[in-house]
Amino acid sequence: MRRRALAWGLAALLTWIVGYPLLITLLEAFGLPGTPTLEHAREFASRGDEWMALWRSLWISLGSVTLAALVGVPLGFLFERTDFPGRRVLGTLVILPVSLPPLVGVIAFLFLYGESGLLTRAVQGLLGAPEAPWRLIGPGAILLVHAYSMYVYFYLFTRAALTRLDAAVVEAAASLGAGRVRTLSRVVLPLLLPALLGAALLTFMTALGSFSAPYLFGGGFRVLPTQIVASKLNGELAMARVETVALALVALVGLAALRRLDPQRRLVAGGTRGTAPTRRRLASRPARLAAAAAGWSLALLLLLPHATLALISFVPPATWTTELLPPELGLGNWTGLAGQTERLRPVVNSLWMALAATAAALVLGFAAARLASALRGRVGAALEALLALPWAIPGTVFAVALATAFSVDAPALGRFVLVGTSWILPLAYLVRSLPVTGRSALAGMRQLDRSLEEAAASLGASTWRTLRRVTLPRLRPALLAGASLAFITALGDFVTSIVLYTYETRPVSIEILSSLRLQEIGVAAVYGVLLMLISAAVFLLWGREDSSA
Amino acid sequence: MSDRRGPPEPDEARRSAFLRLEGLSKSFDGEPVLERVGLEAVEGETLVLLGRSGSGKTTLLRLVAGFETPDAGRIVVSGQDVTTLAPSRRRFGMVFQHYALFPHLSVEENVAFGLAGSRRTATEIARRVEEMLEAVELPGLGGRRIDQISGGQQQRVALARALAPGPRVLLLDEPLSNLDPALRERTRRQLGGILRGIGITSLWVTHEQLEAFEVGDRVAVLEGGQMAQLGTPQDLYDRPADPFVAGFVGRASWLTGRLSERRRLIHEEGELPWTLQPVGELPAGARVRVLLRPEHLKLRPAALDGRGLAGTVTDVRFAGAETFYVVKLAGGEQLEVSSRYGRAERDQAVAVVLAPDAPPLPTFPAPGESAGGGVETSG
Numbered sequence: 001m002r003r004r005a006l007a008w009g010l011a012a013l014l015t016w017i018v019g020y021p022l023l024i025t026l027l028e029a030f031g032l033p034g035t036p037t038l039e040h041a042r043e044f045a046s047r048g049d050e051w052m053a054l055w056r057s058l059w060i061s062l063g064s065v066t067l068a069a070l071v072g073v074p075l076g077f078l079f080e081r082t083d084f085p086g087r088r089v090l091g092t093l094v095i096l097p098v099s100l101p102p103l104v105g106v107i108a109f110l111f112l113y114g115e116s117g118l119l120t121r122a123v124q125g126l127l128g129a130p131e132a133p134w135r136l137i138g139p140g141a142i143l144l145v146h147a148y149s150m151y152v153y154f155y156l157f158t159r160a161a162l163t164r165l166d167a168a169v170v171e172a173a174a175s176l177g178a179g180r181v182r183t184l185s186r187v188v189l190p191l192l193l194p195a196l197l198g199a200a201l202l203t204f205m206t207a208l209g210s211f212s213a214p215y216l217f218g219g220g221f222r223v224l225p226t227q228i229v230a231s232k233l234n235g236e237l238a239m240a241r242v243e244t245v246a247l248a249l250v251a252l253v254g255l256a257a258l259r260r261l262d263p264q265r266r267l268v269a270g271g272t273r274g275t276a277p278t279r280r281r282l283a284s285r286p287a288r289l290a291a292a293a294a295g296w297s298l299a300l301l302l303l304l305p306h307a308t309l310a311l312i313s314f315v316p317p318a319t320w321t322t323e324l325l326p327p328e329l330g331l332g333n334w335t336g337l338a339g340q341t342e343r344l345r346p347v348v349n350s351l352w353m354a355l356a357a358t359a360a361a362l363v364l365g366f367a368a369a370r371l372a373s374a375l376r377g378r379v380g381a382a383l384e385a386l387l388a389l390p391w392a393i394p395g396t397v398f399a400v401a402l403a404t405a406f407s408v409d410a411p412a413l414g415r416f417v418l419v420g421t422s423w424i425l426p427l428a429y430l431v432r433s434l435p436v437t438g439r440s441a442l443a444g445m446r447q448l449d450r451s452l453e454e455a456a457a458s459l460g461a462s463t464w465r466t467l468r469r470v471t472l473p474r475l476r477p478a479l480l481a482g483a484s485l486a487f488i489t490a491l492g493d494f495v496t497s498i499v500l501y502t503y504e505t506r507p508v509s510i511e512i513l514s515s516l517r518l519q520e521i522g523v524a525a526v527y528g529v530l531l532m533l534i535s536a537a538v539f540l541l542w543g544r545e546d547s548s549a
Numbered sequence: 550m551s552d553r554r555g556p557p558e559p560d561e562a563r564r565s566a567f568l569r570l571e572g573l574s575k576s577f578d579g580e581p582v583l584e585r586v587g588l589e590a591v592e593g594e595t596l597v598l599l600g601r602s603g604s605g606k607t608t609l610l611r612l613v614a615g616f617e618t619p620d621a622g623r624i625v626v627s628g629q630d631v632t633t634l635a636p637s638r639r640r641f642g643m644v645f646q647h648y649a650l651f652p653h654l655s656v657e658e659n660v661a662f663g664l665a666g667s668r669r670t671a672t673e674i675a676r677r678v679e680e681m682l683e684a685v686e687l688p689g690l691g692g693r694r695i696d697q698i699s700g701g702q703q704q705r706v707a708l709a710r711a712l713a714p715g716p717r718v719l720l721l722d723e724p725l726s727n728l729d730p731a732l733r734e735r736t737r738r739q740l741g742g743i744l745r746g747i748g749i750t751s752l753w754v755t756h757e758q759l760e761a762f763e764v765g766d767r768v769a770v771l772e773g774g775q776m777a778q779l780g781t782p783q784d785l786y787d788r789p790a791d792p793f794v795a796g797f798v799g800r801a802s803w804l805t806g807r808l809s810e811r812r813r814l815i816h817e818e819g820e821l822p823w824t825l826q827p828v829g830e831l832p833a834g835a836r837v838r839v840l841l842r843p844e845h846l847k848l849r850p851a852a853l854d855g856r857g858l859a860g861t862v863t864d865v866r867f868a869g870a871e872t873f874y875v876v877k878l879a880g881g882e883q884l885e886v887s888s889r890y891g892r893a894e895r896d897q898a899v900a901v902v903l904a905p906d907a908p909p910l911p912t913f914p915a916p917g918e919s920a921g922g923g924v925e926t927s928g
Contacts, residue, residue, distance in 0.1 A: 168649035171616050174636040175643040176663030177714060186662075190653045 007371040007379045014368065014386040016414055017431055021405035022248065022393070024415075028404055029241040044242045053227040054246060057208060060142055060223055061254070064207035065200050067147035072154025072199070075298075079155075080162040084291035090299045091159075092540070097302060098152035099485075099539035101492020102212040103509045104528045105149050107516070108305035110136065110216065111312050111525065113144075118308050118325075125324050141217035146207050148302075153199040153206075161195035201258040208251055209394030211495035224250070225396040229498060232400065244400040248393055255392045306532060313525035333522040337530075343523075346511035347530065353507065354490035357429030358437075362483045364430075365437030366475075373445045387438030390431050399499035402428050422505045428496040433486035437479070444478030484542040488535045566625075567592035567750050568613075568718055573622035575608055582608045583774045585622070590718075593748040595741070597765030599755060601797075605774040606754045607722060613752060614720050615639050626717055642711030644721040648703050650695045656682070656706050657691035663714035681709040684743060701732050708740065712747065719744070719751040725760060737763060758798050762786075770794050786842075790828065792913050795840045802841045802884040805915050808833055814912070817880050818858065826909035836915035843873060843887035845907035849900045857900030860884070862893045876901055 031037035044050050079091045097105060112119050114136045123133050165188065173183040211225045218226055224247040231240040314329040337343045365387065372383040390398060406418035406427075418424045452474065456466040472479075494509035501510050508527050515524035568590040575583040583605045590596045600606040611617045613624055615636030624632045631639050642663075650659050660678045669677070682688050685705035690698060698706065704724065711719060724740065725733045741764040744751050755761050761768045762782040770777040770785065778790040782798075789795035792803075806816040810833045814821045823839070831837055849857055863883070864875040874886045874893055884901055893899050 166647065166649060168645040168647060169651060171614070171636065172643065172645060172649040172651070172710075173662070174616075175614060175639075175641060175720075176710065177637050177640070177666050178662070179635075179637050182665070187651060191651075193653075 003371065004375060004379065007375055007383065010364070010368055010371060011379060011382045011386060014364070014383070014434070017427065018386050018389055018434065020414065021398070021401035024405045025241050025397075025401040026245055029238070029245045040238045040242045044239065044246065049222070050227070050243065050246075053222045053224050053243075054250065056139070056221065057224040057247070057250065060139060060146070060214075061204050061207040063139075063143050064146035064150055064210075065203045067143060068150040068203045069154050069196070069200065071147060072151035072156075073158050073196070075151065076155045076158025076162065078291070078295070080159045082291055084288050084295060086292055086295060090295045093299050094302060095152050095156060096536060096539070097149040099488055099543060100149070100306075100535050101488070101494070101509065101531050102149065102210065103492060103494040103512060104309070104531050104535075105305065106145055106212045106216050107512060107524060107528050108309040109141075109145055109148070111521070112305045112308040118311075119304075121324050137217055137219045138221050142210075142213045142221070142223075145213040145217065146210060148305075150203045150206055153202045154196070157195040157199035157202075158192065161192045165191055197258060197261055201255065204254055204258060205251065205392065205394075208247075208254065209396065209495065211396055211498075215498075225394060225495065228396050228400060232403075232499060237404075240400055241404060244397050248397045251392055251394055251397070309525050309528050309532065312521055313529045315522045315525075317520060317522055333526045336523070337526055346506050346508045346527070349505050350491050350507040350509075350531075353426045353429060353505070354487050354493075357426045357433055357490045358483050358487040360426075360430050361433035361437045361486050362479065365434055365439075365482065366441045366479060369438055369441035369445050370471075373442065384442070386434075387442070388435055391435035391439070395432060395493075395495035396499070398431055399428060399496040402431070402496075403499055419500065420502055422502070424500050424502075425497060425505055425507065428500055429490035429493060432493070432496065433490055436486040436489065437482040440478045440482030440485075441475065444475040447478075448474055480542040484538045488538055488543070492531050492535060567627055568752075569623075569625040570609075570613065571623040571625070573609065573612055573619045573624070575605075575612060575617060575619050581774055583612070583619075586771070586774070586776050587622070588769055588776065588779055590750050590752065591766075592750050594766040595744055595751045595753055595764055597753045597755060597761040597768045598771060599758065599761040599765075599768050599797075600771035601756055604771040606756075606771045609771065610720050610722055610752060610754045613718070614641055614643050640714070640717050642714070642716030642719045644704075644707050644711050644719070644724045646723045646726055648707040648727070650703055650707055650710070652695050654695070655691065656687070656693050656695065656698065659695070659706060660691075660710045660713050662710060667714060677713055678709075681713045682706075684712070684747075685709045686739070700728055701736055704728065704736060705739075708743065712749070717750070719749050721751060721753040723754055723756070725755070725757075733760075740764070762798075768798075770797060772797075787908055787911075788826070788828075789840070789911055792838070792840070795911060795913075800843050800885055802843070802846075802882075803838045804841060804882060804884070805836065805838045808835050808837050808912070814839055816858070821858075823903050823907075824909045825912040827912045829914070831912065831914065836917075837912050838915045840911040840913070841884060843885045845904050845910070846884060846886040847902050847904050848874060848876070848886055848888060848892050849902055851898040851900045857902040858884075859898065859900055862895055862897045862899055865893070865895055874899075 029040060031039070075094065079087060079094075109117075111117055113134075114120060115132045117136070120132050120134065120136075124131070127133060169187060169191070170183060173187045178186065209225060210223075211229070214221070214223045214226045215229070222230065224243060228240050228243045228247065231237075231243060311326070311329075313333055314331065315326040316328055316330045316332045319328045320326040337347075368383045368387050372380040372387075374380075402424065403419055405415055406424060408415045409417045418427065448471065452470055453466055456470045461469065492509060493507065494513075497507050497509055498513075501507060508531055512524045512527045515521070515527065566589055569587075570589075571587050572585045573583055573587065574581070574585055586605070586609060588596070598606040598609055608617065612619050615631070615634060619632065622632070623630055626639075651662065654662070657678050660681050661674050664674045664677060667674075678691060679688070682691060685708050687702060687705055687709070690702065690706075695703065695706075704727070708724075725737055728736055737760055744764075753761075753764060762785075765782060767779060767781055768785055769779040772793055778785060778794045780788075785794060785798045789798065792801075795801050804814065804816060806814045806821075808825075808827070808831055809815045809820050811820075812825055812827070812833075814823060814825060814837065825837075825839060827837070848862075851859055858878050860876040860878040862874050863877045864873075866873040866875075871887045871889050874888065876884045876886055876899060878884065878901075886901060
């Protein structure tokens with residue numbers, strides 16, 4: 001059957017770019033294909049700093065989950081269950097942090113809360129202290145940045161689960177004599193549990209793979225991803241591979257462990273459908289004002305770093321030294337970007353690489369999802385697994401794996417020298433985008449009424465025409481949402497770029513880093529604002545499935 | 550109810566006012582949904598709230614349950630005003646339309662949910678749960694998950710869960726609407742039987758007239774947020790308060806004409822020898838319309854004699870136990886006639902006569918005619 005052959009071909013292609021590099025890295029970590037050796041693994045096990053990095057990765061990730069839940073869940077309840085002026089606008093604003101590139105968030109934090117940050121200077125001036133009252137460094141800073149962006153997962157999952165919650169179930173508890181506390185603890189929270197576990201899983205995996213925050217704020221505090229990059233930059237390639245394998249293992253074990261907590265995944269369906277609980281209108285005027293004030297000041301707090309970033313993009317080089325606020329503002333940084341091709345180059349690079357990777361990820365993801373949902377059996381399962389795998393694996397792992405697999409010229413083994421060429425970054429972005437586009441295509445496909453395609457076929461439409469006139473239009477919102485998220489991720493990518501970039505193909509994130517190193521904070525801010533604007537626009541236009549569906 | 554002779558016994562007096570709704574009004578966003586609805590339920594009776602969607606019946610039930618607060622009016626249960634009491638403290642049981650069983654709890658845990666605050670020991674709770682599951686004919690299913698039992702079984706678990714804490718009043722919101730028709734009829738009997746067996750005062754919301762008649766000791770018909778009529782099923786069917794109720798609770802055809810001096814209907818073909826039962830004060834000469842149920846009419850061959858209303862059969866619908874004929878009269882009016890044995894064919898000329906056992910025919914002012922027929926009536 002032609003379709004089955006196509007599916008196996010696609011599975012082979014995906015294996016080559018997703019699974020194969022990981023396998024090669026695993027083998028080379030143990031000396032294969034030469035003489036097998038446990039030397040590097042033994043060295044890894046004997047070094048205290050390696051174990052320390054592993055342990056720190058774990059507790060930072062768990063700490064991020066806890067903090068993100070503490071912020072996100074109450075926020076989800078506030079926005080879903082009560083109504084106050086400005087609720088809709090704020091509800092959208094508070095999800096923006098997750099759509100912005102991690103590196104942008106990190107430098108925005110740096111400019112606001114860092115040693116010479118805006119707020120730090122203000123507090124210092126207020127106290128009349130000779131030096132900054134705090135330093136944005138170490139695990140505290142990492143946790144702060146993580147909580148700041150990752151609460152969004154808990155917020156979104158809580159809201160979605162609350163809208164799915166059958167209002168009658170809550171009323172049933174009340175009619176059986178349960179008060180508010182008992183209804184919350186025995187009915188609402190257990191029913192939210194699958195969603196909360198989902199958010200926890202997402203947060204854990206994101207925090208585990210997080211690179212920008214530990215890299216810029218870690219100082220001597222190394223987690224596995226930063227340890228890997230440090231080893232690689234030191235030329236300890238074998239050690240970097242062992243560390244990569246360790247990080248991949250932690251990710252997979254974490255994934256399995258969190259999946260186990262909800263073994264049956266029975267709650268997602270949640271029995272019969274009813275209507276969603278109605279929003280509680282806050283009746284009294286003071287209560288509404290309080291809720292609105294809380295919501296607005298919260299949004300301000302969340303947007304303050306980005307506003308700071310925007311402000312600093314207008315600070316001319318070397319004009320701001322010890323003053324509380326920048327003494328001069330100008331458009332110099334922006335016009336410099338527009339005028340100099342060398343400055344514009346990273347932007348062009350990032351744009352074309354992200355676009356190419358997204359387009360490829362969209363086609364491959366859709367094709368794999370389409371074939372996986374049409375074909376039962378092993379090939380379907382294999383395709384789904386290949387689509388999901390990069391999601392579970394931290395970006396650093398993929399970067400090292402691709403660097404390992406594609407730095408050798410052995411066409412017979414399917415290995416080519418791509419490192420150092422302009423192919424390697426788009427390929428890395430593509431691999432990282434596959435789970436995003438693939439998953440939204442799969443989800444869209446599952447919601448698609450199969451009888452629509454059957455109706456088209458019974459009306460004489462060819463496979464191609466059915467795809468073009470029925471399937472694709474129905475999947476458009478899901479595909480667009482997946483593609484825009486993939487694009488945003490690729491556009492702002494830092495974690496794989498720092499391992500794989502070449503000077504010619506350097507993306508914006510790398511340029512931001514070198515600007516920071518050269519103390520050109522205005523230039524770094526311009527790049528940051530640019531990434532932020534493009535990401536937010538793409539996300540708000542197409543990234544939210546509900547807005548277009 | 551009020552025409553009982555002599556003073557009611559004290560016990561009876563208390564019974565008659567077990568659940569009292571007084572002038573309940575509710576509007577959503579300025580749209581009135583209920584307007585001054587009142588009723589009284591006797592202890593142990595099943596009172597059905599019947600109405601179309603949007604009639605306000607579900608809102609009324611939710612006011613009683615406490616999920617909504619009325620804009621005006623009171624809800625009194627055995628002398629206690631519960632109008633503003635939290636739902637969790639009313640001790641009313643509720644069976645929800647989609648059952649609202651807790652999907653994360655087993656059948657047993659669902660039934661036990663309302664027993665937690667009751668100062669019962671674990672063994673007492675277990676015994677009560679077992680007892681309730683037996684009462685709804687589901688013994689031994691306690692350990693099952695909710696998604697492992699059928700819709701009909703879920704229905705009865707919902708009933709067991711609502712009844713377990715021993716509620717004062719049971720509220721049922723379209724309890725059968727989620728079942729397929731075959732199962733619905735069986736469950737209806739079963740449910741009605743269980744309620745009667747326990748003798749609990751129940752408010753049962755439905756939009757199905759058959760269901761209302763079968764399970765209801767009395768039925769309250771709601772329309773446009775107002776109480777159209779409250780009475781026994783027999784009352785509603787034979788003595789509807791207005792044309793809407795007449796049409797809502799059964800098949801109805803109408804014949805329009807004028808009321809004669811002898812309180813008969815003057816139709817185009819002259820005065821008909823039918824006994825009428827005017828609703829409200831209708832003076833002679835008023836334009837009226839008369840309610841005709843299919844079983845009140847009979848068909849005769851047109852040629853037989855001059856009696857009856859002449860017409861032509863335009864439609865024949867065989868419905869098993871009986872056959873329905875639509876007869877178009879010379880004046881264009883259509884009457885529906887039922888017969889147990891097929892007697893006529895389409896396009897056949899027939900005469901329609903009143904069945905000998907037909908009750909007095911409810912007679913209302915014709916559309917456009919005011920109820921008093923122009924004559925002053927004193928309250």
